[in-house]
Amino acid sequence: MTEKKCSCCDGVGIIVCPKCGGSGKEECIDCNGTGLTDCIICKGTGEDPYDNPNGGRPKDCSACGGGGKRKCPICNGTRIEDCPECDGTGNVNCPECNDPRIRK
């Protein structure tokens, strides 16, 4: 009886993550790779929503300094995040020789 090696992973049990190509990182989907998200306080307008002078122009939003954008909290402005598929390791369990119940 010869032991059959898994052709997918060569018997190692893990394969290079197909999602990130083994880098363990991928572009942050929360900010679309920009590193910035709309300020949640002013919703991207750059104006202080709590400052509402009659007829006047509201102050700059203090949360974002009036830019309307803030550093993405998911990737911390780095524009990349750990690949969710492999948890940043760059490898995933081989689907061929591991429990088929794992979610795809």
Ligand SMILES: [Zn+2]
């Ligand atoms: Zn990955």
Ligand SMILES: [Zn+2]
């Ligand atoms: Zn703001």
Ligand SMILES: [Zn+2]
């Ligand atoms: Zn991000």
Ligand SMILES: [Zn+2]
């Ligand atoms: Zn395998």
